[in-house]
Amino acid sequence: xxxxxxxxxxxxxTGMLIFLLAAxxxxxxxxxxxxxxxHGGLFAWGAYSGIWIYTTTGSFLIGIFGAILTGFLLGIxxxxxxxxxxxxxxxQQILITxxxxxxxxxxxxxxxxxxxxxxxxxEYLKGSWEIGDIIIIKYRVFIIFVGLLVFAGVQFLLKNTKxxxxxxxxxxxxxxxxxxxxxxxxxxxxxxxxxxxxAALGGVLFGPYSGVIHAGMGMEFAILAFIxxxxxxxxxxxxSVMAAILVGLSGSFxxxxxxxxxxxxxxxxxxxxxxxxxxxxxxxxx
Amino acid sequence: MKWIVNNRMNAIYIIIAAFLFxxxxxxxxxxxxxxxTQIFVFAILAMSYDLLLGFTGIVSxxxxxxxxxxxxxxxxxxxxxxxxxxxxxxxxLATILITAIVSFIVGLLTLRLKSHFYAMLTMALAGLFLxxxxxxxxxxxxNDGFTFRVPELFIDRxxxxxxxxxxxxAVFMILKRFTNSPLGRVLQAIRENEQRTESLGYQVLHYKIxxxxxxxxxxxxxxxxxxxxxxxxxxxxxxxxxxxxxxxxTIIGGVGTLVGAIIGAGLIEFAHDGLTELAKxxxxxxxxxxxxxxxxxxVVIFFPLGIVGTLxxxxxxxxxxxxxxxxxxxxx
Numbered sequence: 001x002x003x004x005x006x007x008x009x010x011x012x013x014t015g016m017l018i019f020l021l022a023a024x025x026x027x028x029x030x031x032x033x034x035x036x037x038x039h040g041g042l043f044a045w046g047a048y049s050g051i052w053i054y055t056t057t058g059s060f061l062i063g064i065f066g067a068i069l070t071g072f073l074l075g076i077x078x079x080x081x082x083x084x085x086x087x088x089x090x091x092q093q094i095l096i097t098x099x100x101x102x103x104x105x106x107x108x109x110x111x112x113x114x115x116x117x118x119x120x121x122x123e124y125l126k127g128s129w130e131i132g133d134i135i136i137i138k139y140r141v142f143i144i145f146v147g148l149l150v151f152a153g154v155q156f157l158l159k160n161t162k163x164x165x166x167x168x169x170x171x172x173x174x175x176x177x178x179x180x181x182x183x184x185x186x187x188x189x190x191x192x193x194x195x196x197x198x199a200a201l202g203g204v205l206f207g208p209y210s211g212v213i214h215a216g217m218g219m220e221f222a223i224l225a226f227i228x229x230x231x232x233x234x235x236x237x238x239x240s241v242m243a244a245i246l247v248g249l250s251g252s253f254x255x256x257x258x259x260x261x262x263x264x265x266x267x268x269x270x271x272x273x274x275x276x277x278x279x280x281x282x283x284x285x286x
Numbered sequence: 287m288k289w290i291v292n293n294r295m296n297a298i299y300i301i302i303a304a305f306l307f308x309x310x311x312x313x314x315x316x317x318x319x320x321x322x323t324q325i326f327v328f329a330i331l332a333m334s335y336d337l338l339l340g341f342t343g344i345v346s347x348x349x350x351x352x353x354x355x356x357x358x359x360x361x362x363x364x365x366x367x368x369x370x371x372x373x374x375x376x377x378x379l380a381t382i383l384i385t386a387i388v389s390f391i392v393g394l395l396t397l398r399l400k401s402h403f404y405a406m407l408t409m410a411l412a413g414l415f416l417x418x419x420x421x422x423x424x425x426x427x428x429n430d431g432f433t434f435r436v437p438e439l440f441i442d443r444x445x446x447x448x449x450x451x452x453x454x455x456a457v458f459m460i461l462k463r464f465t466n467s468p469l470g471r472v473l474q475a476i477r478e479n480e481q482r483t484e485s486l487g488y489q490v491l492h493y494k495i496x497x498x499x500x501x502x503x504x505x506x507x508x509x510x511x512x513x514x515x516x517x518x519x520x521x522x523x524x525x526x527x528x529x530x531x532x533x534x535x536t537i538i539g540g541v542g543t544l545v546g547a548i549i550g551a552g553l554i555e556f557a558h559d560g561l562t563e564l565a566k567x568x569x570x571x572x573x574x575x576x577x578x579x580x581x582x583x584x585v586v587i588f589f590p591l592g593i594v595g596t597l598x599x600x601x602x603x604x605x606x607x608x609x610x611x612x613x614x615x616x617x618x
Binding site: 037082085091092094095099100102103106107109219227230234267270271274275278 | 339345347395396399400401402403405406409410411413414417421533573575576578579582583586590
């Protein structure tokens with residue numbers, strides 16, 4: 001019972017981190033038809049900059065905001081300088097975003113050195129609660145909470161604001177939105193910025209969760225996020241949160257019972273989805 | 287002889303090949319020999335990548351997977367069994383079989399979808415192979431890897447150099463022939479416009495799978511030579527870096543040109559070698575990949591044709607101005 005509970009909690013926390021990465025990826029894909037292979041790099045940048053600010057200032061909150069700000073900034077720069085010149089050309093997009101990934105992760109090593117950094121949760125999030133014989137680690141609950149908060153926030157943004165309406169319309173039919181006189185390029189940048197911010201937030205939250213951060217972690221998480229995007233359906237925001245939780249849970253249970261197969265199970269899931277329902281388990285556009 | 291005279295490019299290729307053949311007998315430098323061997327091996331990998339990227343318009347991020355399968359099959363065969371020519375042939379056959387099956391399955395799963403899916407699935411599968419190589423310790427000795435002996439013919443560095451050079455030239459000629467064949471023409475048509483090719487009645491999926499299988503098998507062969515040149519294999523052969531190297535070589539050299547892949551391989555390997563030396567002077571050169579990353583991004587934005595492609599474009603413009611000369615050097 002206790003074990004099951006802990007594995008579930010762990011899976012949910014990991015799932016939320018993957019969600020933060022995958023949500024931006026799927027929105028960017030849905031709206032702009034760009035699969036951003038550099039998204040993992042933004043995740044790693046969020047982690048490094050956030051943890052760095054956190055250790056220098058001593059405040060985790062400032063660290064989180066710093067990370068989100070870094071994500072926003074990098075998102076704007078990426079969209080403006082890297083993605084914009086190659087809109088509409090899939091092969092070039094894939095190539096260029098991978099190149100950016102390369103530069104981003106090498107830049108991390110240049111700035112913060114090639115060794116991994118350690119990160120601890122702040123005092124108020126350290127330790128755990130004990131309810132009966134169940135031990136709940138506070139930090140994991142915190143991650144789940146933040147994840148849900150972001151999910152609710154973005155959902156609100158999409159469903160209840162003007163710009164959300166434009167984004168949803170853009171996902172359905174870009175040309176039509178443009179024909180109605182809306183400057184969709186500006187919306188692209190906004191979505192890219194939000195997506196990058198979420199990835200960076202995921203990164204900084206991941207730091208104290210695992211205890212160490214290293215430059216290669218962007219790639220590892222990006223692969224999981226891709227799996228999530230495929231399972232949830234490309235461009236499907238609610239699908240991505242379900243798929244992220246699914247992948248997080250299966251990862252956490254598998255890592256305990258059959259650790260050799262933990263990545264393989266997710267891969268298998270992705271392969272099955274690709275064969276049976278390429279538009280994703282939760283519908284959406286394919 | 288007429289063929290050579292008629293075709294200036296072919297003459298240049300033959301002169302360079304002859305020069306490379308004679309080099310080890312004239313200029314004796316072990317380091318140079320090893321570096322050039324490495325270049326030939328990576329040129330095979332880059333050319334196989336070019337078949338996908340440059341001729342069919344498919345982006346694969348898991349090319350290291352095929353490379354690693356080749357490297358591990360030769361390693362395992364040579365380690366478990368006696369290092370004889372017979373077992374070498376077995377290893378080659380095993381590599382061809384496994385890489386063909388894997389690339390066929392991956393292609394079947396994803397090539398009917400948008401190009402993103404192939405890139406993603408190959409990337410994830412390569413990650414899976416990396417984990418497999420790390421975890422299946424009884425077969426692969428995990429992260430540490432293992433050394434092995436090679437058949438006698440390959441022990442001498444000069445022999446091995448010649449063999450790699452011959453293989454590279456063979457692969458170049460095979461791919462040249464392949465891309466100019468009716469099948470290759472269809473592949474290029476797919477790259478240019480998939481819908482139109484399909485509406486002309488071609489089964490696009492079959493052609494794409496054929497390209498990915500050929501490319502996978504050749505990458506596996508490059509892996510065999512790579513492992514044999516080191517006589518050692520570890521999990522790094524499955525790492526993303528190998529795919530990135532192939533990608534950089536193809537893009538910088540020029541996509542869809544084959545010879546660009548060779549030039550790219552030479553450039554990157556030489557630069558890698560040189561920058562590793564420079565790293566002793568200043569630490570920034572240890573992160574040499576950052577320079578290539580930036581160059582790569584600039585090339586993708588500003589010179590999507592790469593070195594060879596850009597050069598060809600200029601000669602093409604020049605030729606247009608001299609229509610009389612046009613017939614002379616169309617090929618190349």
